[in-house]
Amino acid sequence: MVNAAPLPLIGIDDQDTSGLDARMAEVQEFETFVRNYQNMVFSVAARIVGNPIDAQDIAQEVFIKAYERFDELKESGTVGGWLKTVATNLSINHLNRYRARWRFFSEEQTEFEIPTFTPPTDDRRELLDLAIQKLPDAQRVPLVLFHFQDLSYDEIAEKLGISLAKVKTDIHRGRESLRKILVKTS
Amino acid sequence: MKEPNEDWLDQELKGLPDLEAPPELLPKVMRSVKRRSAQRWLLSIFRQHLPLIKNSCLGLALAVVVLVPLFNPVAALIDFLARSPVLHFLGAMLDVGRTILGNLRIFQLPLGWLVALVAGFSYLTCIFAASTVRHLATAKRS
Numbered sequence: 001m002v003n004a005a006p007l008p009l010i011g012i013d014d015q016d017t018s019g020l021d022a023r024m025a026e027v028q029e030f031e032t033f034v035r036n037y038q039n040m041v042f043s044v045a046a047r048i049v050g051n052p053i054d055a056q057d058i059a060q061e062v063f064i065k066a067y068e069r070f071d072e073l074k075e076s077g078t079v080g081g082w083l084k085t086v087a088t089n090l091s092i093n094h095l096n097r098y099r100a101r102w103r104f105f106s107e108e109q110t111e112f113e114i115p116t117f118t119p120p121t122d123d124r125r126e127l128l129d130l131a132i133q134k135l136p137d138a139q140r141v142p143l144v145l146f147h148f149q150d151l152s153y154d155e156i157a158e159k160l161g162i163s164l165a166k167v168k169t170d171i172h173r174g175r176e177s178l179r180k181i182l183v184k185t186s
Numbered sequence: 187m188k189e190p191n192e193d194w195l196d197q198e199l200k201g202l203p204d205l206e207a208p209p210e211l212l213p214k215v216m217r218s219v220k221r222r223s224a225q226r227w228l229l230s231i232f233r234q235h236l237p238l239i240k241n242s243c244l245g246l247a248l249a250v251v252v253l254v255p256l257f258n259p260v261a262a263l264i265d266f267l268a269r270s271p272v273l274h275f276l277g278a279m280l281d282v283g284r285t286i287l288g289n290l291r292i293f294q295l296p297l298g299w300l301v302a303l304v305a306g307f308s309y310l311t312c313i314f315a316a317s318t319v320r321h322l323a324t325a326k327r328s
Contacts, residue, residue: 023227027220034215042207056211063215067222128198129205147199175195 030070040080041087047144048091050133058094062087083125088149092159095137131181139174142167 041062046055065086066073073079132140142160145151151159157167230240267273287298 023223025225027216030219031212033215034212038207038211039204042211043204046205052208056208056214057206059211060215060218064218064222067219123197125202128202147196148202159250179195 003052026070029074030067033066033070033074037080037083038063041083044084044087044148045091047132047148048088048141049094050135050140052136054094055091058087058090061090084149088159092141095141095153118133127182128178131178134181135177137171139177142170143174143178146171 038059038130042055042059045053045058049055049058062083066083073082076082120169132144135143142156145156145159146153153164153167153171156171157164282322288296290297292300
């Protein structure tokens, strides 16, 4: 005679409770994830858009996208790269969408007046970050993509939809402006 | 050609640490995430109990199919309306109105005809007045 195995006494309520616990655990895990990567994502966005308020909105959007794919991302070894790419793309989209004076898509060159500002700090690194923010979009974005995202000239040209020559010129001008701003400020 | 400050600038840019995210970023993100998480949880519960929901709907549909011929809700509704005192009163009032309009005469004309004539004339007068005002307003503007 075969003894019937006792059926597990799991009702609907038990399943729901365990689901709720799993959800809470996932939210907590995601909070740690955001804590770990928030500075990186915010930096990418802030340096590209040159505005901390817009950068905060972009960072929030990046993390919401990350949450939608959190199951894949937490097991992937390239989370940082994924977050950087999404932050970069969203920041560029943001600039394209909201800035009427955005000059990337035209090859025209505009004269840039070197701004003078009183630095709120003596810290050279902070000063450099402020100087990057002061650069015009057309110079700042390729410069940030080149120096902080480690993209090649070709990749930047493709991402921004501009010619290779313009990328090189803009980065060169950006560096020149940065140097001038720093010299002027110090 | 390499500019003299290029190496210095390169080093400075490379050594630049991440900016510090504003403290309100984390709470904002977590608020959105909790909202989405609740939606996902409800959706997962719905998916989890989908067979139960399907079977309940099927059972309800079968019950309706069995009960409809027994109780015939359309006939019950018509019966209910026919017994309604408001509908009886409304019918009687309409009957009285029809009798008055058909039988009462003013200057040898039935009252119904007279009411229809007055209503038609008023309608035409309104249309004429509105188009005149519009025409005058356009003429004044130009």
